[in-house]
Amino acid sequence: MKRTGAQLIWEVVTREGVDTVFGYPGGAILPAYDALVEYKNLHHVLTRHEQGASHAADGYARATGKVGVAVATSGPGATNLVTGIATANMDSSPIVCITGQVGSTVIGKDAFQECDITGITQPITKHNYLVTRAEDIVGVLREAFYVARSGRPGPVLVDITKDAQNQEVDFEWGDSPIRLPGYRPDLSALPEEYDRALKLLSEAKRPLFLAGQGIIMSGAEEELRKLAEAAHVPVALTLLGLGGLPTTHPANLGMMGMHGEAWVNTAIQEADLLIALGMRFDDRVTGDLATYAQNAKKIHVDIDPAEIDKNVKVDVGIVGDLRAVLTTFNERLKPQKRDAWSEYIEKSRGEAEQHDILKAAEPGGLYAAHVIDELRKLTGDNAIIVTDVGQHQMWEAQYYAHNQPRTLITSGGLGTMGFALPAAIGAKMGCPDKEVWVIAGDGGFQMTACELQTCAQENLDLNIIVINNGYLGMVRQWQEMFYDKRYSETPISSPDFVKLAEAHGLTGARVETLGDVPGAVAASQAHKGTSLTDFRVVAEDAVYPMVPTGKALDQMVRRPRKTPAIRQDT
């Protein structure tokens, strides 16, 4: 049958199981948008900026595990996607971006809205394509989806010229097979590799698992739980690994790294074996590399061979899909007991928890921790929390309890402010039956606040929490600690968020006292439709513990005691 290139785009997208795409029309993508009208089973969400579309596709992908799709026109439409593509690339999120390009005959002539988007995105995509002929569209798009979701997932961009969209060609699905001779997403390890790893594990007195997002991407949560129990090894998680093991599980120590709890980082420094699972030893996780876990042998399991020995030199590197690797571990492991090590860590946990602001009888104001703790109490295990970047992001990681995978969506690697609201739109479209909460700071929220109108147009039921302290809080915290309290350009004003929500046809509320928190969170949850709650928190609060840049992981600044009185009821 005959199809135009524009129709072929949607033929592939729908057959890949995509039900929702996020985008913004424009000149060079007009034929595709015209054809979209015929594809009634495909829902298009019109974001208010293309950056929102790429973050929404990312949020959709992280919430569902499916490939997210963003669509934009050439030139500025395509360049606006870039921040979202780089965000997805750093966090290995599978998205396909489809951009229109000027006609193939005027490429290179600086035509109106021409831009070399494949050149621009080359270092921040897993792969990208420029398509100039309609007959190539099906094969390339199928490859794009396959590359995006297989192996270590990542973003793929497909740039399609306007004339290719307009051409009419014969279409037979089977005529365009995927042909990727150099692509090897399915590497696996040899038995000897497992022998060496298991030997190290059986000999270790103080071993630790360091679990990252790879656990969630490969669906290895159950295998991790079994392994941690059988080997009696505590598990520390990365920010993106949260949800990989229930927070309530006794083996779960919590988050490691710059703002990880003291007992976690101390345990890493005192361990004699680290087994890294689907994480990449980011500098926010290791602190100073020269002093990192000097007493520990290291095993690194990752699907990407280029991660092995990249930041931390390891004793055993195992390349492969984590679920398969951990299944083999579980089959071959002899159960062990390491009571002394667990008891030691639990003791240091108990000591550190005394400092928590939530334990203070007179906290002296409304803190973000109170808001997030209330949210934790009120929401079930299946609620999805989408955070922006900064102090609130770290407080969420510390005070919320993620007991299910894919319930925390956040920009970890790139640290993209403005991520939360559009990513939450994508998450909600992908999981309409789940409760979705946005937690953002007053700074980051203003970067993509235009997407409030997208929520209104789509009648979305989002719950938005703004942790409002009148500062770009994380930067202010660094200025306080490392720049002699010179608050250079960190005080930031905000619009009246309640009125802003109302101007968009949404509901808004403001909370200024601790006592009003439970009611406000419950009201937001009960409200059908998007509601925004502006929490005015203590302005100069800081995230503790904190490992200063360049310091060893156990040289953290500890949480100061707020009051000597300890509340007994929590």
Added chain:
Amino acid sequence: MLNPNEPIQRTAARRQLHTFVVYAEDKPGVLSRITSLFRRRAYNIDSLTAGHTDVPGVSRLTVVTESDDAEARLIEANLYKLVNVLRVEDLTHVSAMKRDLALIKVRCNADARPQVMQMIEVFRARIIDVAPESLVLEITGTGDKIDGLLEILQPFGIIEMVRTGGVAMTRGSEATTVHPHFVHALVPQTGN
């Protein structure tokens, strides 16, 4: 060739020239992807050459880079991550021939000519152009050999010089040519 299943060999962080042979699909932008990788990861490129192979649709590149063995392994792993790259071989620690080609235009009048001709004989260089005041020489060999010739020609005055950068091939009957099955391999079907 990278084998992710092999244990990682620990070697002293000694920096030396590593020679990679890279087979890649002959598609637009492939060269740019490879150079972009080196730039982005802050790996140094000493030389890079590219050309066709005997298999249609497959290019062969030789990349020479100064690195230690650990970094070389990461370069190899990252090259493999490029979707269009078919195969990578590190020829540094195997028995291989490495050759560079240079064209050298040297200042040389009739008086100096016999002297220059005598010296280049030792280097097995060839004269490919003679003019009243100059000669153009062609030489192939290892980088060291070409450096040696340049050094002795220096006093005469080098007008212009071009070098191709290294190409390399393993010794013996073992082929370094990419196997056709890489080119025709299909991945599992998706969709319906």
